[in-house]
Amino acid sequence: MHRGKGMKFVGDSRVPATRMPNIPKDYSEYPHKTEAFWPNFLLREWMVGAVFLIGYLCLTIAHPSPLERVADPNDSGYIPLPDWYFLFLYQLLKYEFAAGAYTVIGAVVMPGIAFGALLLAPWLDNGVERRPIRRPIASGLMMLGIISIIFLTWESVDQHDWEAAARQGAIVEDVEIDESSEGYEIYMSQQACIGCHGDQGEGGAAGPNIFENDYEAEDYAEIIRNGQGEMPGDQFEGSDEELEILAEWIANDGQDPE
Incomplete structure (x- = not known):
């Protein structure tokens, strides 16, 4: 650029004579609607996330988690139950090939392969198409992951003994036992x-x-x-x-x- 070309002199500052649209050059080559990641797309994602976060906080205030009795580390009969987003992993460890001597396979190897495949999906299927039907590898891995998580979560909920869990978590008044009796x-x-x-x-x-x-x-x-x-x-x-x-x-x- 020649000295002073395309510039307007405002005091000691130089500003562009024309303001270029905030659209990355690479995306302009696609025939679809384009949008700058920063700040347009990222700001919109942050706003949606903030709305969901505020709604979730309101739910925690309106419906607090129920309290159970004091935890007893000596209670070997206690039935544990993780949070809902870990139920599919909890159910996986109940199967013969992923429990006992194979716990490492069920807890580390199988989830590592599954989530690793999802992480590698953009490199395994790096086409320019955006339609899911035109991205068979990425779409297939995603659908397989979603179906597996839904199935294992459903199995965990269906097999859990909710009545026993309610009894073991119920708060009861302590009884002073005469251990010398x-x-x-x-x-x-x-x-x-x-x-x-x-x-x-x-x-x-x-x-x-x-x-x-x-x-x-x-x-x-x-x-x-x-x-x-x-x-x-x-x-x-x-x-x-x-x-x-x-x-x-x-x-x-x-x-x-x-």
């Missing part, structure tokens, strides 16, 4: 009881809190002897006298009767 010693000697109801009788994924009902001692003895619902019978290992003491201890909320 004879009833507690009998209870601690029953491995079948501890495995389902916990060492404090607080319950877990396999059984409810043993103190949450207001049964009489005779009713508790009948349930322990014959079972109830999913609880099997004939699990008590002891004499009839010990069974009576245990039933009285449960009916008296963890205390030996006076």
Whole structure:
């Protein structure tokens, strides 16, 4: 450019005589409508994202997450459940070929291959077409990923025991147990009881809190002897006298009767 050509002198500054449209040169070669990424496209994306973020924050205020009981690291029967956006990975780890000795395959290898293929899609299918039907590789990988995520998420929701999860997360009043009582010693000697109801009788994924009902001692003895619902019978290992003491201890909320 020659000195001063196309410039207007305003004091000591030089400004272009004509303002060029803010359209990248490369995109102008396409016959479709073009738009500058900065600031036009990016500003619009930020505005849409801000609207969704504000809406999500309003939902969190209007519908707060429900609280559950205090976490117990000793509760081996607890049924974990991740957030909804991880349910498909959680379900993948339930399958035989992705669990146990193959956990690394299900947790690292398979998701790594799947998401790696999505990341490589622009290089695997680098055509200039914008219609999905004209981009078979990129469109195929995307549809396969979406269908897999939807299917695994649905399977995880369908197979989860929501009633057991509600019981294990319910907040119950703590019962002060007399650990020096004879009833507690009998209870601690029953491995079948501890495995389902916990060492404090607080319950877990396999059984409810043993103190949450207001049964009489005779009713508790009948349930322990014959079972109830999913609880099997004939699990008590002891004499009839010990069974009576245990039933009285449960009916008296963890205390030996006076």
